[in-house]
Amino acid sequence: MEINTKKVENIAVASVKGRMDAVTVQEFEKSVSELLSGGENILLVNFSELEYISSAGLRSILATAKQLKARNGEIMFTGLKNTVKEVFEISGFYSIFKTFETEEEALTQR
Amino acid sequence: MKVLTHITLPAQLASLERLIGLVSSCASHGGFNQTRVKEIELATEEALVNIIKYAYQDKDGDIEVTCSLDKEGFTITIVDSGIPFNVLSVGDPDISADVSERNIGGLGIFLMKKLMDDIQYRRAGGKNILTLIAWIKPEKPAL
Numbered sequence: 668m669e670i671n672t673k674k675v676e677n678i679a680v681a682s683v684k685g686r687m688d689a690v691t692v693q694e695f696e697k698s699v700s701e702l703l704s705g706g707e708n709i710l711l712v713n714f715s716e717l718e719y720i721s722s723a724g725l726r727s728i729l730a731t732a733k734q735l736k737a738r739n740g741e742i743m744f745t746g747l748k749n750t751v752k753e754v755f756e757i758s759g760f761y762s763i764f765k766t767f768e769t770e771e772e773a774l775t776q777r
Numbered sequence: 778m779k780v781l782t783h784i785t786l787p788a789q790l791a792s793l794e795r796l797i798g799l800v801s802s803c804a805s806h807g808g809f810n811q812t813r814v815k816e817i818e819l820a821t822e823e824a825l826v827n828i829i830k831y832a833y834q835d836k837d838g839d840i841e842v843t844c845s846l847d848k849e850g851f852t853i854t855i856v857d858s859g860i861p862f863n864v865l866s867v868g869d870p871d872i873s874a875d876v877s878e879r880n881i882g883g884l885g886i887f888l889m890k891k892l893m894d895d896i897q898y899r900r901a902g903g904k905n906i907l908t909l910i911a912w913i914k915p916e917k918p919a920l
Contacts, residue, residue: 688797689826690790719815721822722885732876750815757891758884759872 670698675774679707684716687724695724699731708740711773715746720754732764741765745773778847781806785841788829788857796842797822800853803844807851809911816892817851817911823885824855824864824907832859832905850894853909862905863898864889 668685679702687695702710710731714720732742743765747755755761767773781803786792797818804817821842828840841856869890870883890896895910 688793688822689829690793719818721819721826722882722888723826725884726881729876729879729881733879733881736876749812750819753816754819754888757872757888762873763876763879 668694670694672698672702674707675711678709678711678774678777680711680713680770680774682713682716686719687717687727688719688721689723692723692727696727699727703731703734708735708738710735710740710742711770711777712742712744713746713770714744714751715748715770717746717751718749720751725754725758725760728760743767743773743777745770778845778852781844781846783841783843785839788833788838788840788859790826790829792840793822793825793829796825796840800842800844803846804851804911807846807911808913809851813911817853817909820889820892820909821853821855823889824853824909827862827864827885828855828857828859828905832857832862834860848913850910850912855907855909856904858904861900863900864907865896865898 668683668687668691671682673680681698681702683695685691728742735742745767747766765777767776782799784799786796800821801814801818804814809817825840832838838857838859843854845852864886867886869887870880893909894912897908899906
């Protein structure tokens with residue numbers, strides 16, 4: 668898994684590439700916890716290059732969302748497709764998170 | 778029924794990549810498209826991670842994985858000798874709850890049930906025997 672982060676105005680954007688499974692999720696957790704401890708409150712996660720996500724990834728996302736919510740922050744998603752999109756649908760994540768087709772759309776419309 | 782692969786590895790996260798890789802290549806060999814292969818990988822991961830985390834508690838143990846194929850479907854049989862655990866007895870999580878009320882766990886077994894066409898469980902000879910089946914026909918038959 669590869670994670671690239673950048674800051675656009677007040678939004679921290681994390682682009683995740685590869686697979687997020689029970690083993691690699693630790694890398695995602697590490698990046699996110701660095702962002703949160705650095706004071707970031709609004710996270711946009713770009714999954715356009717994510718090929719695979721399992722419940723380990725969903726669990727980590729939910730835990731992050733709860734932490735952010737507790738401090739009036741939020742986590743949003745863009746670039747969901749194929750199996751990743753299907754997993755979000757099955758898990759009901761579309762109804763609890765803001766999702767956007769593209770990063771540009773997320774940054775301008777949120 | 779033709780056995781495509783059979784492997785026994787320690788029930789550890791370090792075994793996960795190899796076990797999933799094997800199931801994935803068998804599923805590709807079985808003729809499933811890439812999307813379906815990913816779904817099969819995912820269901821397999823959920824089953825395996827559950828065993829790795831809970832089956833043996835603090836003791837060491839193994840996981841045995843067999844992939845087989847017949848004209849109706851692709852079958853993954855996962856066997857462990859850990860504590861009895863029937864995944865089919867686990868209730869579904871509330872997927873309509875909002876972020877604050879949502880439980881962190883419980884989605885793995887749910888995904889596994891949603892993604893496979895059939896799941897069977899039995900306990901025999903001190904072992905949990907879990908069978909995940911993906912039908913060769915891509916669509917589920919009408920109820």
